[in-house]
Amino acid sequence: MAGRRILVRGTPYQIEEQIGYGLHSLVYGGRDLRTGQPVAIKITNFVHGSVGVKADTESRQQSFFKEIRMLLYLQRLNPYIIRVFAHDYNNGQGIIVMERGETLRDTFIEYMINGMPLPPFLVHRFWSQMVESIFYMHRIGIVHGDVKPENFIQVGSDRTTLRLIDMGISFQLPPNVTSRLKTAAGTPDYVSPEMVSSRVGSSSRSKCGYKADIWALGVILFEMAFGYRPLQGLSTNSEKLRFLGFLHQDIKIPKHPNKNLRKVLQGCLRANPRRRFTIEEVFGHPYVMEGY
């Protein structure tokens, strides 16, 4: 693919190097050949293997259309959702041309490698934007289900504007909320306790899907503010899942000079999802509203 030129709904694009990949997709850096603007081009392969299983192909096509519908809808409501410039599909693949940025995870790694927190203004700026993007999803009845730094990219001249890129496993409540969350959300560091606890029944779990997003936002804020993640001391995924499954007490928040930051973290990282903040409480919290 790299090096090829493609036409998407009449606009020519140059495909350059591969910059990422998903479960069924490859993401390339590219350029709009009319304007020279850098873009990211996500190509989703609908056909599995050399023969192709019909049901699998159909489910990939449905996911592609669902993702596109959600992106186009949400990007009109909120500035912190990735901008889609063009999209197209044929029987074999779907293409999304979007704004290109740098993944937030890489910035986190630069700080975390030395156990350094991010500067307070950046913590506040990044987190407020994440909260706002999830606020708009919850407002229209959508649980993201996989909130983590990899799913945000940095754009703009100073790279301090975020965009949520991944709607991949987002879904509308209610059907089967948590079984999907549990199987699809692969990084235990951001997974909430109720998602791994067998003591929570499926009916209460489905009401908690939104609260799983709040937990993940809390973990991200913790990570930015302290330079490490709450479960970082546990080395394997199964240790982390076991810890979460038996978590009865709230996560202890270390001392921090910003009282509002500490309070909002306490509200996001409550073990019991019913006591955990809603997105409205987070969005209206003095930490988000009043700044760092």
Ligand SMILES: Nc1ncnc2c1ncn2[C@@H]1O[C@H](COP(=O)(O)OP(=O)(O)OP(=O)(O)O)[C@@H](O)[C@H]1O
């Ligand atoms: N707009 C973008 N700008 C820069 N990098 C991007 C962009 N979109 C995606 N990427 C890179 O590609 C990776 C995979 O993209 P994305 O998260 O959209 O795939 P996915 O949803 O996991 O895939 P699938 O839909 O196949 O499950 C990202 O983690 C990121 O590194």
